[in-house]
């Protein structure tokens with residue numbers, strides 16, 4: 001696929017990707033997902049998204065070719081490829097911060113390299129394609145265990161680790177009340193994963209009823225529609241004995257709804273890097289001394305958030321791009337032991353040729369869409 | 381001798397250090413490596429075959445990078461200007477957003493030059509709106525059209541006076 005401008009994508013024939021570095025591999029994609037993060041690109045919210053770019057950072061496939069220095073991967077291996085491009089050698093990778101590699105993105109220093117995520121994230125073509133170039137092939141790509149369903153594997157490239165890390169960064173203690181903003185794939189997975197840390201209540205907030213219903217069933221959580229509340233912050237205070245939740249998690253990011261001023265200044269006038277509504281609610285509905293965990297994505301310059309309340313309430317904020325590689329061993333085990341069912345999130349499977357329809361479906365939340373998988377028709 | 385040059389002689393230096401106080405754990409495994417700064421073994425550099433715009437906040441290009449869609453045309457000129465400023469500056473990000481918009485027009489022109497008129501209906505996936513959201517979509521189209529007609533009428537009405 002290639003991007004043509006806001007809300008416009010199509011499929012085209014592009015030249016085969018080449019090995020450009022001795023540690024590269026070329027992967028033939030067998031499944032690839034559309035992510036809420038892709039919607040920020042699709043809506044034209046991410047600076048330096050160039051026309052002609054190919055999106056896609058969630059993919060699994062078969063190794064077709066390896067560069068001369070690749071040792072662990074072999075041609076023919078079935079691999080899942082973490083969305084972050086990481087060298088494995090820089091100080092940040094060595095500390096397990098694979099989402100913050102310093103050797104994969106010359107174009108910006110805040111964010112590491114990400115497949116198919118604009119030039120701000122390194123200018124790489126992504127996996128919503130038949131073939132894709134995968135740098136540092138010995139570091140990120142992980143051979144899919146033979147008994148694992150590829151539909152589960154493709155969700156281990158981003159959704160499961162991100163949802164899990166969202167909960168992990170919340171520092172949840174036994175008995176805690178956790179509130180999650182956003183019932184997209186990430187929020188639903190965060191709600192499901194929160195239970196691994198032993199809370200007594202998990203509450204999810206959104207305004208799309210079918211997603212709330214889905215979350216209730218999939219993640220065993222309470223689910224509420226903020227459009228039915230006078231004031232979401234007061235609602236959450238009230239339901240937590242007027243103290244606020246122990247942990248609040250932002251799984252919405254820059255395209256939040258629910259606050260006219262935030263929506264106008266962030267999404268229409270673009271005077272700030274998207275609408276900070278969910279983060280504002282998270283800060284204002286967590287208890288004093290509580291923790292706010294952010295995985296929702298915001299643009300680079302700045303956002304209007306109540307930082308004064310962060311100070312006065314003594315809140316700890318933790319945030320990051322998920323460190324997929326660090327979390328994979330634990331998460332593969334959760335999937336193999338049947339504790340997690342990633343593929344249960346998939347509601348649509350669409351041929352890659354119909355990418356424009358698939359984007360629209362997910363972006364407009366049509367046909368009860370939660371997660372869409374694109375399937376290229378390439379034959380081996 | 382100045383104390384900061386021999387900082388370990390500052391009274392109380394390190395006395396209250398608490399290795400347990402590691403707020404980034406477990407997201408960050410503290411290894412002390414970040415004090416070694418840039419003396420880690422880097423991979424061999426990827427050969428540079430296209431123009432790469434690099435952040436002013438780093439000394440040299442990363443070992444690997446994406447070589448897709450190098451800057452070109454008017455949008456490319458604006459992007460080059462943007463990259464002469466750090467990520468801290470609005471002068472970096474706002475021009476990039478402007479360049480993105482100009483790039484869309486460049487994309488349409490280049491399509492047409494190649495004899496291809498972009499199919500906006502298909503590229504926007506409107507088929508899905510019609511299939512799953514006929515009413516809402518019709519309402520949106522009607523509102524947009526009504527607003528358009530109203531604007532036209534207002535502007536032309538003014539001209540006539």
Ligand SMILES: NC(=O)c1ccc[n+]([C@@H]2O[C@H](COP(=O)([O-])OP(=O)(O)OC[C@H]3O[C@@H](n4cnc5c(N)ncnc54)[C@H](O)[C@@H]3O)[C@@H](O)[C@H]2O)c1
Nearest residue numbers: 036037182184185186206252253256257295296297321322
């Ligand atoms: N940090 C990471 O590593 C990482 C990885 C993947 C995705 N993300 C980000 O996570 C976010 C969610 O991704 P997704 O795939 O679930 O996207 P999504 O767009 O499907 O989900 C977002 C949900 O938030 C809801 N929402 C909007 N405004 C809200 C508000 N004020 N309060 C509560 N809910 C609100 C929407 O209705 C939607 O259901 C995105 O910003 C995405 O970029 C981050």
Ligand SMILES: [Zn+2]
Nearest residue numbers: 035037058158
């Ligand atoms: Zn994603």
Ligand SMILES: [Zn+2]
Nearest residue numbers: 087090093101
């Ligand atoms: Zn690295």
